[in-house]
Amino acid sequence: MAETVVFSRPQALAAVQTHYCPGCTHGVIHRMVAEVIDELGLRARTVGIAPVGCSVLAYNYFAMDFHEASHGRAPAVATGIKRARPDLIVFTYQGDGDLASIGMAEIVHCANRGEKVTVVFVNNAIYGMTGGQMAPTTMPGQVATTCPLGRDVEQAGHPIRVVEMISTLRTPAFVARASVHTPLYAVNAKEMLRRAFRYQKDGTCFSLVEVLSTCPTNWGMPPAEATRWLEKTMMPYYPLGVFKTPERGDRAPRPLAPEEAVCRTM
Amino acid sequence: MAKKLMKGCEAIGEAAIHAGCKLFFGYPITPQNEIPEYMSHRLPQVGGTFVQAESEVAASNMLYGASGSGERVLTSSSSPGISLMMEAVSYLAGSELPVVIVNIMRAGPGLGGILPSQSDYFQATKGGGHGDYRLLVLAPWSVQEAADLVQDAFDLADFYRNPVMVLGDGLIGQMMEPVEFGAERVPCKLLAPKTWAATGCDGSRPTNIVNSLFLDPEVLEQHNIKLKAKYDRMVRDEVRFAEYFTDEPYDLLLVAYGTVARVCSTAIEDLREQGVKAGLIRPVSLFPFPYAAVRAAAAKAKAVLVVELSSGQMIEDVQLALRGAKPVYFKGRQGGMLISPDEVAESIREVLAGKAAEVVNG
Numbered sequence: 058m059a060e061t062v063v064f065s066r067p068q069a070l071a072a073v074q075t076h077y078c079p080g081c082t083h084g085v086i087h088r089m090v091a092e093v094i095d096e097l098g099l100r101a102r103t104v105g106i107a108p109v110g111c112s113v114l115a116y117n118y119f120a121m122d123f124h125e126a127s128h129g130r131a132p133a134v135a136t137g138i139k140r141a142r143p144d145l146i147v148f149t150y151q152g153d154g155d156l157a158s159i160g161m162a163e164i165v166h167c168a169n170r171g172e173k174v175t176v177v178f179v180n181n182a183i184y185g186m187t188g189g190q191m192a193p194t195t196m197p198g199q200v201a202t203t204c205p206l207g208r209d210v211e212q213a214g215h216p217i218r219v220v221e222m223i224s225t226l227r228t229p230a231f232v233a234r235a236s237v238h239t240p241l242y243a244v245n246a247k248e249m250l251r252r253a254f255r256y257q258k259d260g261t262c263f264s265l266v267e268v269l270s271t272c273p274t275n276w277g278m279p280p281a282e283a284t285r286w287l288e289k290t291m292m293p294y295y296p297l298g299v300f301k302t303p304e305r306g307d308r309a310p311r312p313l314a315p316e317e318a319v320c321r322t323m
Numbered sequence: 324m325a326k327k328l329m330k331g332c333e334a335i336g337e338a339a340i341h342a343g344c345k346l347f348f349g350y351p352i353t354p355q356n357e358i359p360e361y362m363s364h365r366l367p368q369v370g371g372t373f374v375q376a377e378s379e380v381a382a383s384n385m386l387y388g389a390s391g392s393g394e395r396v397l398t399s400s401s402s403p404g405i406s407l408m409m410e411a412v413s414y415l416a417g418s419e420l421p422v423v424i425v426n427i428m429r430a431g432p433g434l435g436g437i438l439p440s441q442s443d444y445f446q447a448t449k450g451g452g453h454g455d456y457r458l459l460v461l462a463p464w465s466v467q468e469a470a471d472l473v474q475d476a477f478d479l480a481d482f483y484r485n486p487v488m489v490l491g492d493g494l495i496g497q498m499m500e501p502v503e504f505g506a507e508r509v510p511c512k513l514l515a516p517k518t519w520a521a522t523g524c525d526g527s528r529p530t531n532i533v534n535s536l537f538l539d540p541e542v543l544e545q546h547n548i549k550l551k552a553k554y555d556r557m558v559r560d561e562v563r564f565a566e567y568f569t570d571e572p573y574d575l576l577l578v579a580y581g582t583v584a585r586v587c588s589t590a591i592e593d594l595r596e597q598g599v600k601a602g603l604i605r606p607v608s609l610f611p612f613p614y615a616a617v618r619a620a621a622a623k624a625k626a627v628l629v630v631e632l633s634s635g636q637m638i639e640d641v642q643l644a645l646r647g648a649k650p651v652y653f654k655g656r657q658g659g660m661l662i663s664p665d666e667v668a669e670s671i672r673e674v675l676a677g678k679a680a681e682v683v684n685g
């Protein structure tokens with residue numbers, strides 16, 4: 058009897074076990090990136106860049122050529138690769154400490170130059186790898202090892218909304234936020250990733266997809282509770298959706314939402 | 324090809340293009356702005372790419388990406404900018420990536436000043452970034468030599484899979500001299516194809532990973548041992564130096580590098596006419612340092628005078644070379660102040676007359 062394969066490991070994913078904690082969504086995001094790369098037929102000409110963070114070993118998990126960047130510098134490394142070999146499909150995979158704290162300058166300028174690379178930005182509102190310290194994306198009141206009483210916005214400021222901030226730039230053209238905490242959201246996230254890689258394949262533009270992600274270990278909750286916490290606490294502050302597309306005319310930034318505009322004038 | 328009058332910075336840029344460099348990433352800083360400016364108009368003419376990075380941190384990481392893709396790539400900066408690159412330099416060395424970095428030194432510490440200096444010798448030769456690594460460091464004393472060394476630097480970087488630094492001072496960058504570029508360049512090393520580069524993998528070879536992370540200490544130790552063996556090969560094969568006025572007898576040996584060595588040679592020449600005998604040895608490779616040559620040249624002198632535009636950095640290598648065999652004296656200027664042939668001549672006279680204070684450590 059002939060077998061029909063309905064589900065298998067994507068070719069772009071290596072046949073190894075990851076080191077991620079149970080319930081961590083890094084693995085799901087890896088898989089979706091790999092599926093998209095396979096579906097678009099890009100594996101043989103894709104080079105990825107791993108960050109410093111829990112996904113530092115991503116180069117072992119993807120079956121393709123890879124660079125390991127220093128903390129936060131992946132967008133600069135991506136720039137070097139893409140400028141050296143414009144035919145390559147280049148993507149960075151970065152956490153929120155990596156991208157939104159130490160690497161803030163690199164991501165903003167990479168986006169603003171319109172480097173034709175794709176950034177997969179995994180926002181889990183914490184520093185996972187170093188043991189749960191406060192990230193620039195940590196929620197107000199959220200407990201972390203360096204804010205044991207919860208993030209105090211008077212001291213640490215409000216969490217940075219990367220997608221909104223990058224969207225204020227004129228040059229970058231595909232900027233979106235998605236989540237993977239339930240299968241339905243994950244389907245949408247994969248679609249965002251597909252679009253991001255397709256724009257790069259077509260040579261269109263810089264693309265960034267922020268993916269809300271869980272860190273049950275450092276949030277100190279079981280995986281199921283972590284997904285609920287993400288939905289309840291993170292999603293209202295980090296709204297999902299497509300913020301910019303290359304088709305949308307003059308690439309003008311979206312106007313600020315009223316609540317944000319009030320903040321500005323205070 | 325005919326000789327052309329060129330500014331040092333421009334000659335450095337043109338030399339890189341002659342060596343097949345197709346990419347430049349950098350950030351403006353005086354006194355080397357003419358290098359990025361030159362590359363920004365020259366590289367597009369040869370099908371290359373110039374990117375003005377947002378910082379030296381970014382520029383040096385762009386180098387990492389481009390080099391890891393197998394291309395020849397250059398950056399240039401000056402002291403404060405080079406400090407910002409030190410993180411990437413350590414990663415480049417750890418990941419064994421060939422790049423060429425030009426440092427046109429200015430006076431420090433901190434923001435310091437914009438005038439010539441040699442106060443980054445320690446940073447260039449002894450570390451600067453973290454971890455057990457070495458840079459090959461070459462120091463030109465003329466515009467022609469800067470052009471030649473930049474071209475060699477690309478070959479050496481590829482051969483050893485290691486960053487190479489060309490260390491000049493503000494004078495090298497700013498002065499104009501005739502330069503000649505050979506029509507047909509022959510690499511100074513036999514170079515293997517870059518089969519290690521991350522160029523996309525279609526399955527016909529194992530994937531290539533550009534990486535300096537080795538979490539298993541046994542594996543990292545083996546990596547460190549491999550790197551050390553490479554640095555040892557550089558020490559064995561890449562020592563470069565030049566001697567002047569050493570064919571005739573001399574009482575005092577001067578040790579100086581870069582443009583300071585030129586000032587010293589003028590001083591020595593003037594004094595020779597007056598019967599004062601001094602010789603000069605000029606390290607061209609600062610790592611590897613020409614310890615044996617300095618020791619041998621010093622054996623024929625009564626004492627050694629080290630001249631630097633710093634408070635005394637290379638002098639430590641000279642002392643290592645001599646192992647106490649000869650008394651060592653030092654003459655330096657700092658802060659961007661230059662040294663004149665007369666000042667050097669004065670120092671030579673003082674040392675020979677027993678009026679100078681010997682440098683004693685401890």
Ligand SMILES: Cc1ncc(C[n+]2csc(CCOP(=O)(O)OP(=O)(O)O)c2C)c(N)n1
Nearest residue numbers: 109110111128152153154155183184185186
């Ligand atoms: C220059 C430098 N500073 C600090 C560190 C330590 N460090 C490693 S990972 C990390 C935070 C990573 O957090 P994030 O980017 O949010 O990724 P996650 O682990 O949560 O996936 C830090 C601070 C480092 N490796 N390099």
Ligand code: SF4
Nearest residue numbers: 077078081111185272
């Ligand atoms: S620490 Fe958090 S981010 Fe890191 S693997 Fe575990 S759950 Fe995932």
